Amino acid sequence: MSSVSQYFSGLFTGIKSLMLGMSVTWKELWTKKVTQQYPENRGTLVISDRFRAELTMPHDENNEHACTACGICQMNCPNGTITVNSKMIETEDGKKKKILDTYQWDLGMCTFCNLCVLTCPSDAIKFENTFENAVFTRSKLMQQLNHEGSKLREKKKEPLIPKGE
Amino acid sequence: MVLNYSQPLEISNLTSWLDSTLRGNLSEFWALLIEFVLVAVVLLTAYAVIALILIYAERKITAFFQARYGPNRVGKWGLLQSVADMVKILLKEIVRINRSDRFLFFAAPFFMIIASMLTFGAIAFGKGLHAIDFNIGVLYVTAVSSLGIIGVLLAGWSSNNKYSMIGAMRSGAQFVSYELSAGFALMTIVVLAGTMQFSTMIEGQRYCWNIFNGHISSIIAFVIYLISGHAETNRGPFDLPEAESELTAGYHTEYSGLQFGFYYLAEYLNMFIIASIATTVFLGGYMPIQVHGWDGFNQIMAYIPTYVWFFGKTAVLIFLSLWVRWSFPRLRIDQLLNLEWKYLLPINLVNLLLMVILVLTGFTLTGLFPGLF
Numbered sequence: 320m321s322s323v324s325q326y327f328s329g330l331f332t333g334i335k336s337l338m339l340g341m342s343v344t345w346k347e348l349w350t351k352k353v354t355q356q357y358p359e360n361r362g363t364l365v366i367s368d369r370f371r372a373e374l375t376m377p378h379d380e381n382n383e384h385a386c387t388a389c390g391i392c393q394m395n396c397p398n399g400t401i402t403v404n405s406k407m408i409e410t411e412d413g414k415k416k417k418i419l420d421t422y423q424w425d426l427g428m429c430t431f432c433n434l435c436v437l438t439c440p441s442d443a444i445k446f447e448n449t450f451e452n453a454v455f456t457r458s459k460l461m462q463q464l465n466h467e468g469s470k471l472r473e474k475k476k477e478p479l480i481p482k483g484e
Numbered sequence: 485m486v487l488n489y490s491q492p493l494e495i496s497n498l499t500s501w502l503d504s505t506l507r508g509n510l511s512e513f514w515a516l517l518i519e520f521v522l523v524a525v526v527l528l529t530a531y532a533v534i535a536l537i538l539i540y541a542e543r544k545i546t547a548f549f550q551a552r553y554g555p556n557r558v559g560k561w562g563l564l565q566s567v568a569d570m571v572k573i574l575l576k577e578i579v580r581i582n583r584s585d586r587f588l589f590f591a592a593p594f595f596m597i598i599a600s601m602l603t604f605g606a607i608a609f610g611k612g613l614h615a616i617d618f619n620i621g622v623l624y625v626t627a628v629s630s631l632g633i634i635g636v637l638l639a640g641w642s643s644n645n646k647y648s649m650i651g652a653m654r655s656g657a658q659f660v661s662y663e664l665s666a667g668f669a670l671m672t673i674v675v676l677a678g679t680m681q682f683s684t685m686i687e688g689q690r691y692c693w694n695i696f697n698g699h700i701s702s703i704i705a706f707v708i709y710l711i712s713g714h715a716e717t718n719r720g721p722f723d724l725p726e727a728e729s730e731l732t733a734g735y736h737t738e739y740s741g742l743q744f745g746f747y748y749l750a751e752y753l754n755m756f757i758i759a760s761i762a763t764t765v766f767l768g769g770y771m772p773i774q775v776h777g778w779d780g781f782n783q784i785m786a787y788i789p790t791y792v793w794f795f796g797k798t799a800v801l802i803f804l805s806l807w808v809r810w811s812f813p814r815l816r817i818d819q820l821l822n823l824e825w826k827y828l829l830p831i832n833l834v835n836l837l838l839m840v841i842l843v844l845t846g847f848t849l850t851g852l853f854p855g856l857f
Contacts, residue, residue: 344811353551
């Protein structure tokens with residue numbers, strides 16, 4: 320190809336691609352705005368279900384949770400944000416049993432790696448997408464996840480969260 | 485005072501009434517003096533107001549191109565955002581740079597703003613709203629608008645900062661190169677219009693705008709003028725003087741407060757000036773759309789004031805410039821100079837020759853269809 324034809328073909332392909340680019344941006348001009356007007360649209364704001372903002376321990380309507388106080392989450396936590404305090408009780412048939420006393424989680428230390436949820440054998444904890452976690456004092460970041468007076472759910476029941484979700 | 489009922493919304497009614505009252509009550513010297521001062525005040529105010537509107541419009545349109553909302557917190561739809569920015573810039577401290585060339589450092593922004601102010605005066609905003617109307621208007625505009633580059637080079641030189649210096653040199657190379665193309669594109673239309681005076685040029689476009697009159701040649705000249713005008717104003721994709729990663733903010737790195745405000749203002753106003761010169765030269769300036777023989781239509785169009793036509797056409801061109809800015813990636817400095825010296829300039833020279841042939845052989849639209857246009 321001679322340099323002259325190269326010059327002109329370059330010129331015209333250049334013009335063509337510029338027009339193509341402008342048509343793309345013209346279409347983009349009329350697309351829906353993606354900015355979230357956050358404080359105003361709290362009612363309609365959609366946060367992904369997979370967003371990890373706050374560790375929670377789901378309780379059912381009988382105020383029962385699934386945590387057996389095995390402490391695997393505490394062992395797996397890379398930052399030591401979880402403290403599982405257990406206590407020994409004596410059941411009706413005279414057996415000794417370890418149950419959950421308090422489940423402490425420190426939001427300020429958590430990196431939201433999800434290792435605790437992944438390793439929990441009884442699916443007792445999960446991450447929620449409630450992201451408005453700002454507080455005024457650091458002590459408020461320390462949370463107790465098990466509710467007051469809650470107890471372990473009986474074995475036969477279905478787990479609250481099915482496996483694999 | 486005779487009210488012009490056919491065009492009641494024209495500002496020229498007001499100005500001619502003002503002129504006749506002043507001349508009736510005062511001697512000619514004082515009347516002229518008051519008029520000069522008034523024109524200066526109005527132009528300066530318009531300069532600032534147009535810049536504020538442009539900054540707002542640019543931020544909004546930019547946001548829309550990027551699927552954002554843009555400023556929407558200060559005032560309704562963020563309308564007061566640029567006013568707030570202006571107040572902020574006025575309150576900022578003017579920093580003195582150690583071992584900078586103090587005098588040139590302070591003088592540089594004035595070169596920039598005066599150059600764009602002088603060009604601003606030559607724009608015909610509407611019928612009778614035309615401060616400077618030389619018989620060599622086109623030449624005047626190209627001459628005074630090139631003064632601005634002195635401000636840029638001085639700013640880079642006097643800042644005692646190598647980034648500013650490199651930015652200024654880049655800007656200078658870019659400006660000088662593209663000035664050539666812009667000049668040739670205007671020259672092409674001067675050949676077609678047969679005059680350099682803006683008012684005559686606009687009157688000549690009553691029924692057929694220059695961009696249609698010279699068809700192929702005019703359209704090429706129009707595109708080249710827009711490209712080179714865009715490059716002259718140092719705006720993306722030609723915003724090489726301002727490269728955050730290489731040169732920080734380019735030639736105005738060391739400026740703050742009002743001095744930076746001057747550069748900022750001049751940048752936006754230069755965009756407006758380029759668009760308005762293009763409007764005047766190619767799109768019939770303040771002339772309404774008029775068609776031979778359609779008298780009713782012509783009257784309705786002429787009822788819309790001329791300044792509305794002018795600002796409407798200019799706004800379209802400014803939108804085009806923003807559209808280009810947010811469509812294309814930045815050029816490298818060698819690509820930038822390639823585009824000018826290997827493409828725009830040769831095409832421009834051939835185009836000028838083509839226009840001369842078109843005019844001489846009568847192949848313009850007015851020459852081909854004398855009754856229609």
